[in-house]
Amino acid sequence: MANMLVKIRYFAALRETTGRGDDTLELPDGATVAEARERLTATQPALARLLPVCAVAVNRAYVAADHALTDGDELVFIPPLGGG
Amino acid sequence: MADSIQAAESEQANQAATRIIRITREALDDATVRALVRQVTQSSDGGIVTFEGVVRDSARGKRVQALEYDAYPEMAEQEMTRIADEVASRWGATHIAMLHRIGRMTVGECSVVVVVACPHRAEAFDACRYAIDTLKATVPIWKKEIAEDGEEWVEG
Numbered sequence: 198m199a200n201m202l203v204k205i206r207y208f209a210a211l212r213e214t215t216g217r218g219d220d221t222l223e224l225p226d227g228a229t230v231a232e233a234r235e236r237l238t239a240t241q242p243a244l245a246r247l248l249p250v251c252a253v254a255v256n257r258a259y260v261a262a263d264h265a266l267t268d269g270d271e272l273v274f275i276p277p278l279g280g281g
Numbered sequence: 282m283a284d285s286i287q288a289a290e291s292e293q294a295n296q297a298a299t300r301i302i303r304i305t306r307e308a309l310d311d312a313t314v315r316a317l318v319r320q321v322t323q324s325s326d327g328g329i330v331t332f333e334g335v336v337r338d339s340a341r342g343k344r345v346q347a348l349e350y351d352a353y354p355e356m357a358e359q360e361m362t363r364i365a366d367e368v369a370s371r372w373g374a375t376h377i378a379m380l381h382r383i384g385r386m387t388v389g390e391c392s393v394v395v396v397v398a399c400p401h402r403a404e405a406f407d408a409c410r411y412a413i414d415t416l417k418a419t420v421p422i423w424k425k426e427i428a429e430d431g432e433e434w435v436e437g
Contacts, residue, residue, distance in 0.1 A: 208424035209351040210434040227406075254421065257356040273353055277436035280350070280357075280381060280414065280422030281334050281393055 199226050201268035210276050211251075224266065229281060231257065231262040233272060239266050251276050294437035299323060299398075300333045301378040302361045304354040304422075309333070309382050309391040317378040321398050326376055328402030330409040340435070343428040350392060353421040357381065360420045364412050374399050374408035381429040383424055394422075 205220040212218055224233060230253045237246050251274035253260055259275075266272065299321050307313070314333065322329055336348050350415045359377045369375045371415040386392055399405035416422075417437075425434045 206353070208353050208421070209425070212351070213434075254353070254356055257353075257359055273356070275353070275421050276423060276434065278417065278422060279419070279421050279424035279435055279437060280352075281417040281437075 200224065201226050201228070201266070203266050204269070204271050206239070206273050207241055208273065209279075210275075211244065211274055214247060216239060222272070226268070228266050228267065229262065230260060230264045230272070233266060234262070234274070237274075247276060248274060249272060298363055299376040301380065302355050302358055302365060303380045304352050305380055305382055306384045307362060308380070309380060309394050314319050314391070314394055314396075317380070317394060317396050318398075321376045321378045321396050323376055323398065326398035327400050328403040328405040329396065329398045330402070332393075332395040332409050332413045333391050334413070334414055335351065336390050336392060338388045340428075342390055343424055343426065343430070344432070345388065345428050346429040347385055347387045349385045349425040350381070351423045352381065354383075357420050357422055361403045361416065364401075364415045364419070366417070368397070368408045368412050371411070372399065372408040374405040378411065379412060379416065381416070381420070383422070385427075388412075424428055 200223050203222045205222055207215050208216055235250050238248055254273045254275055255270050287358050338345055365377050374397050378396040381393045397405045397409040425432055
């Protein structure tokens with residue numbers, strides 16, 4: 198099966214923890230958000246504490262963990278909100 | 282992100298827009314809030330409700346020196362637009378400004394402004410309350426508390 202590239206952007210606590218604003222994740226075609234989260238936890242152990250409490254947005258819309266990703270998607274993990 | 286009020290005013294003049302939605306790094310000071318009220322209010326509006334969220338000096342027993350806000354700006358503006366759409370359909374409140382500042386703010390500085398102008402006060406109050414409550418619940422914005430004993434990203 199071919200692989201796809203997903204663009205990740207980091208904000209707030211995730212940006213501080215990773216020390217960067219974005220990243221690229223290579224995943225098998227059809228991988229889900231949950232699989233992306235597992236991969237990221239493995240490659241960025243510092244995020245292991247944060248990722249379980251994050252919601253997820255793909256291409257600027259909230260999605261569930263079983264959402265299937267597509268090549269070129271923008272994936273953002275959304276920590277607990279603090280606006281207002 | 283066009284930040285200046287001047288830009289918003291020319292936008293207003295060109296499009297007769299009465300919806301202003303923005304993530305900004307610029308101060309939401311009294312003059313800015315006053316200008317927003319003026320921009321969204323039309324001659325049909327008799328009740329205007331303005332909510333300002335301001336940095337407070339304490340949280341959870343800690344003395345707060347400053348807050349630092351971050352946002353996913355494109356999605357935040359999109360979610361704020363969705364809230365404005367809901368407010369328009371539920372209360373007919375189509376004259377609205379929603380601005381959230383990001384970056385570092387000290388005690389007393391304004392972090393968020395919601396202005397709703399309606400023909401009558403009841404729908405202006407209800408729509409403004411709904412808009413700020415929903416913003417806090419759904420819009421991807423985060424805050425870090427900077428206190429005397431350290432810094433922490435916090436919820437709520």
